[in-house]
Amino acid sequence: MFKLFLDPGHGGKDSGATGNGLMEKNITLKICQLIRDRLQNEYEGIDILMSRTGDSYPTLPSRTEKANAWGADFYLSVHVNSGGATGFESFIYPGVGQPTTSYQNTIHQEIVKATGFYDRGKKQGDFHVLRESRMPALLTENGFIDNIEDAAKLKDPNFIEKIAKGHAQGIVKIANLKPITPKDSAG
Template sequence: MTKLFIDPGHGGNDPGATANGLREKDLTLEIALKLRNILNNEYEGHSLMLSRTTDQSVTLSSRTNMANNWGADYLVSVHINAGGGTGFESYTYNGSYSGKEETNRLRGIVHNAIVAETEFRDRGKKEANFHMVRESAMPAVLTENGFIDNASDAAALKSDAFLTKIARGHAEGLASALGLNRKDGGNDGEQGYVEILADSLWTYNTADWDDKAVIVNKDEVFTVIRDKFPVDGGHMYQIKSGLYITANPTYVRYYTK
């Protein structure tokens, strides 16, 4: 059972960044709660803990102590940026430590999924001496989801549908990075299927475009056990055999009965 710790940044008497009628603490909590619900409703093989589920004050040390004492396998700290820029960026700890290469590998999967889902401008995968990624005993990422003081980003952040996109990007990235399995039936509880539209098409042993398995042919139909998720500039499904296949609608058709 993978233990995932979700940290909505700020809260209580610490509003975080504020601008354009928005407060960071409210946005981070909403994204985190949506993320929790998506993971619990659509994936299995994990347990979750949140540093807060309401508008309450929680110190930085309390947050990492909670995660460390629980024995979390991964920590994600959700934030909204400020300072006049635009787009998305993520951070891991900039120090020298055991497991840094793996921490950055996992972060790359999460980062790419969020950018793919939100279509935020990609400001890059960065490192910094932030408490949440420094004092966590497990791999950790801090995400900065748009700029609250940028008019365009703020307009998007006022949309509940866009906050859901941010949460879904986190969920799909975390599921891919941590190997969580999608529950049978996909998003809406109905079993999904994929039909091959191309004359022939490669499948893949793993979620890697270079790890080719066998060729499937036009009109073949496969049962989907993991719904569409981002992989290096594209998307894949996992099918019942355990293999993976492109989710590009040019080549396949997804449907439910």
């Protein structure tokens, strides 16, 4: 059983980045709910725990402590960027090595393929959730909320579905998940 810890960035009193009528906390929660639903409904051999399932604000330490206590195999933190640029980028903790680097390569590639986002590259960053989690961890930045073109995509439910699909497809590959086989409905 592959144990995935899904962390929708921000939440509650922390809206995250805002722009063009959007709040990061709402987008990250929707993306993570779609990732969870797709993986749970279509694949076997996966167990998923989320840092939040509604508009609450778990602290950064509480997020990583929950993942560590649960014994997650992979920590995925989903975010939306700001700063006026465009595109997608992903982060791992500096110098972490395998298997995290190959997980980043796989998931990054699947998200860019699914979304057509401009590829800003695979990066390293000293973020709490990457530093304090005791399992391979990845933080994704899905578009720029304060860029009018990216924001238009982030307002489109079909595009949000593409972002979720890219994340899910990457997880399917790194965890070697098998599709659920339909039960025999005869009888």
